[in-house]
Amino acid sequence: MIAQRRPTRDQRTRHDRHDRRTTRPGRSAWPIPTDRPIDRARTLANAALDALAAADPAAADRIRTQAHQYGETWLGAAPQPAAGEWLTREDVARLAGVEPQTVSLWTTRGTRAGHLIRHPDGYAEREVVDYLAALRGTPPTEETP
16 A cells, blocks of 8 residues: 655645646636726726715715815716716716726727627717616616607
């Protein structure tokens, strides 16, 4: 009978590093595959601020005001455009809470939800809202007569 040798410390270290590298190589469970790390951080920060606003609106308002004083105007709710309005790339980015470069990627490469369409006048507000709903996995908004 051959005795089983225990792995050396060097072998264990190499094995542990290999396991960490190969469990999920470059894959993330994030629902929007084209988001960059900064887009993810901004989405999470806004979600945390929304949760705080539900529990303590005054504290959330203080944090939002202080962030805006420091020039971080992305923190907080994005203004909703008027219905039927044409939006610029920067407007779409502000509405989605992402960088303008991400909107360009959505236009050229698309995502699992499809492509964002840029018309000669800009992005149609209704199409943007429906596209963002598809990215988030929520049903599109209903048309109001």
